[in-house]
Amino acid sequence: MLVKPFLDESHELFRESCTRFAEREIKPYAYEWEEAEGFPRELYFKAAKAGILGASMPEAYGGGGGDVLHGLVMTESLLRGGSSGVVAGLGSLNIALPVLLVLADEEQKQRFIPPVLRGEQIAALGVTEPGAGSDVSGLRLRARRDGDDYVLSGSKTFITSGAVADIVVTLARTGDHPHDGLTFFVVETAAKGFSASKRLKKTGWRASDTAELSYDDVRVPVRNRLGDEGSGFRAVMQTFQGERLGLAAFGHGSAEIALDEAMRYAREREAFGRPLAGHQVTRHKLAEMATEVTVAKAFNYLVARRVADGAYLPREVSMAKNFSSSVAQRVCYEAVQIFGGMGYMRETLVERLARDVRLLPIGGGTQEIMNEVISKMLPLR
Amino acid sequence: MKILVTAKRVPDPEQKVKVQGDAIDLSGMNFVVNPFDEYAVEAALRLKESSGAVDEIVVLTIGSKDVTQQLRSCLAMGADRGILVEGDDDSLDSEQTARIIKAVYERESPDLLLMGKQAVDGDNNQVAQLVAGKLDLPQACFAGQLELEGDASAITVGREIDGGMEFKKVPLPSVVTVDLRIVMPTAVKTAGSKDNQEYAEGPRYASLKGIMQAKKKKIDEISVGDLGVELEQWVKTTSVETPPSRSAGIKVESVDELVDKLQNEAKVL
Numbered sequence: 001m002l003v004k005p006f007l008d009e010s011h012e013l014f015r016e017s018c019t020r021f022a023e024r025e026i027k028p029y030a031y032e033w034e035e036a037e038g039f040p041r042e043l044y045f046k047a048a049k050a051g052i053l054g055a056s057m058p059e060a061y062g063g064g065g066g067d068v069l070h071g072l073v074m075t076e077s078l079l080r081g082g083s084s085g086v087v088a089g090l091g092s093l094n095i096a097l098p099v100l101l102v103l104a105d106e107e108q109k110q111r112f113i114p115p116v117l118r119g120e121q122i123a124a125l126g127v128t129e130p131g132a133g134s135d136v137s138g139l140r141l142r143a144r145r146d147g148d149d150y151v152l153s154g155s156k157t158f159i160t161s162g163a164v165a166d167i168v169v170t171l172a173r174t175g176d177h178p179h180d181g182l183t184f185f186v187v188e189t190a191a192k193g194f195s196a197s198k199r200l201k202k203t204g205w206r207a208s209d210t211a212e213l214s215y216d217d218v219r220v221p222v223r224n225r226l227g228d229e230g231s232g233f234r235a236v237m238q239t240f241q242g243e244r245l246g247l248a249a250f251g252h253g254s255a256e257i258a259l260d261e262a263m264r265y266a267r268e269r270e271a272f273g274r275p276l277a278g279h280q281v282t283r284h285k286l287a288e289m290a291t292e293v294t295v296a297k298a299f300n301y302l303v304a305r306r307v308a309d310g311a312y313l314p315r316e317v318s319m320a321k322n323f324s325s326s327v328a329q330r331v332c333y334e335a336v337q338i339f340g341g342m343g344y345m346r347e348t349l350v351e352r353l354a355r356d357v358r359l360l361p362i363g364g365g366t367q368e369i370m371n372e373v374i375s376k377m378l379p380l381r
Numbered sequence: 382m383k384i385l386v387t388a389k390r391v392p393d394p395e396q397k398v399k400v401q402g403d404a405i406d407l408s409g410m411n412f413v414v415n416p417f418d419e420y421a422v423e424a425a426l427r428l429k430e431s432s433g434a435v436d437e438i439v440v441l442t443i444g445s446k447d448v449t450q451q452l453r454s455c456l457a458m459g460a461d462r463g464i465l466v467e468g469d470d471d472s473l474d475s476e477q478t479a480r481i482i483k484a485v486y487e488r489e490s491p492d493l494l495l496m497g498k499q500a501v502d503g504d505n506n507q508v509a510q511l512v513a514g515k516l517d518l519p520q521a522c523f524a525g526q527l528e529l530e531g532d533a534s535a536i537t538v539g540r541e542i543d544g545g546m547e548f549k550k551v552p553l554p555s556v557v558t559v560d561l562r563i564v565m566p567t568a569v570k571t572a573g574s575k576d577n578q579e580y581a582e583g584p585r586y587a588s589l590k591g592i593m594q595a596k597k598k599k600i601d602e603i604s605v606g607d608l609g610v611e612l613e614q615w616v617k618t619t620s621v622e623t624p625p626s627r628s629a630g631i632k633v634e635s636v637d638e639l640v641d642k643l644q645n646e647a648k649v650l
Contacts, residue, residue, distance in 0.1 A: 009449075009450055009453060009596075010589070010592045010593060010596065012450065013450070013453060013454050013457055013587055013592045013595075014587075014589050014592055016413070016454065016587070017586040017587045017588065017589075017592075020586060021586055024583070046581075049581070050585075050586035050588060051586065051587075051588015051589050051590050051591060052586070052588070052589075055588075055589040059590060059593075063590075064588060064589030064590045064592075064593065065589065065590060065593050066589045066593075070589060
């Protein structure tokens with residue numbers, strides 16, 4: 001395996017555990033959960049018990065103490081269960097908790113992180129609003145100080161795990177400065193004035209819940225403020241790296257599964273008297289798909305290895321996300337093409353993958369934002 | 382109390398086996414811990430967790446350095462220490478394996494030797510019985526249930542037999558092999574088990590935390606020579622071939638036709 005040099009034995013063993021978990025706990029129900037647009041809460045407990053939830057979080061808070069590569073291996077293996085939505089849902093803590101790791105004090109970390117890693121509480125990250133997504137400086141949800149509380153009013157949207165979350169790590173505006181006026185709060189969803197809409201209907205990632213959140217004068221105690229006022233934007237920038245690498249892994253992981261499925265089908269399905277794989281047009285298509293998957297995967301592993309070793313690589317991480325998600329579009333599209341009519345049926349895995357990967361150039365910073373990050377670091381001036 | 386568990390590395394049973402010439406082609410194969418051995422590790426861990434009487438679980442494997450990974454995965458599940466006897470695990474026959482295990486048993490003197498009932502590659506189902514014979518120890522094979530006495534002096538073994546379960550109480554030390562049902566939620570009990578104690582069905586997953594801790598656990602590497610074991614080959618492979626492919630089945634129109642065919646063609650009625 002080409003990526004082996006980037007891994008050690010712990011990654012291989014962890015891959016075995018995750019693959020097994022996906023085979024046993026996700027695969028048998030994937031279709032059902034995708035159609036039902038949700039999965040049972042019990043899966044969080046099971047994943048916690050298996051030591052998969054929060055594998056990349058520090059041991060001090062009940063995590064597995066793993067690095068970025070363990071996270072990447074986990075995403076790849078769990079995707080084998082056949083439901084990107086489940087992986088995204090289970091993984092919402094991996095975008096929410098890093099904010100706490102960056103900003104929270106020890107008491108806050110001990111209070112909020114362990115229950116999530118035990119699977120008892122679900123954590124979501126609330127950044128995007130109806131009026132602002134990639135342009136974080138346009139956020140409008142207000143947090144007004146009132147004695148020992150802050151009062152939050154406004155709304156968030158497209159929040160993964162928003163409807164089922166117990167805590168939402170919410171980015172709110174505490175000042176007028178576009179960037180320096182932003183602050184994170186841990187909002188407990190049981191608080192008065194907080195409400196989540198019903199699940200939003202999506203193209204893909206259907207088993208994950210995505211919600212619109214409404215904050216109607218929600219009182220949040222000062223002790224739930226993360227860091228100083230105005231420290232939010234910096235934390236967003238620091239945690240994007242992990243989220244974007246995660247999405248890059250979704251890209252090559254999904255593409256690899258689509259490729260495997262397409263190869264299997266090409267061996268089995270006959271047309272004009274021989275298997276599809278007996279036709280050069282199919283073989284060459286598969287050769288191109290395999291090339292793209294291999295290159296995307298190798299680059300993602302390389303970048304993840306460097307990040308795991310402590311490097312800060314916004315340019316390469318953005319490249320990884322963009323390249324991997326565009327490979328995923330093409331490979332999943334062609335996999336559907338190889339399946340023909342069968343590839344257009346909802347029961348077929350490649351159909352689901354083709355819908356699921358459409359999210360990748362949009363979520364966690366759009367393709368255009370990534371290009372902006374990259375171009376700023378090119379010698380153009 | 383000390384439990385010695387054996388774990389063999391086998392080709393992943395989920396994969397398709399390739400035959401190359403007159404041998405199975407093992408190149409490019411993915412290897413896993415023999416599932417029955419993994420159940421034995423799980424059973425040992427359950428005994429340890431509920432009884433409080435087990436001080437150490439030692440996992441023994443035979444093979445090249447590559448097998449360390451499978452040994453690590455048992456340690457990641459929660460076993461305490463590993464022993465790797467270096468040797469060629471593909472060419473060993475049951476007798477040779479039994480001699481090695483006997484020698485390790487004598488070095489470790491555990492109170493219980495817990496093994497999978499058979500390895501899913503060779504499916505021999507011989508080693509535990511041979512070891513028990515050589516050591517002159519009580520044996521109880523195919524355990525679907527285990528119950529450890531409070532003073533750890535004996536273990537009651539529910540054995541899977543045709544038509545049901547047979548219960549035998551054997552004094553310790555002894556040799557016990559486990560069957561599939563040993564990983565059912567309430568299959569393993571001790572004096573310390575709570576009435577409603579249930580485990581998740583199946584062997585546990587190695588968590589990342591367990592994997593990280595396993596890095597620090599000790600693996601003793603021993604050569605066959607160190608153990609003073611003589612290994613002449615008892616079983617020789619003369620050839621390997623795939624079974625003949627089955628001819629296609631037929632569809633029958635009626636029950637009468639089915640009975641007729643079973644009686645007159647298949648001659649099974």
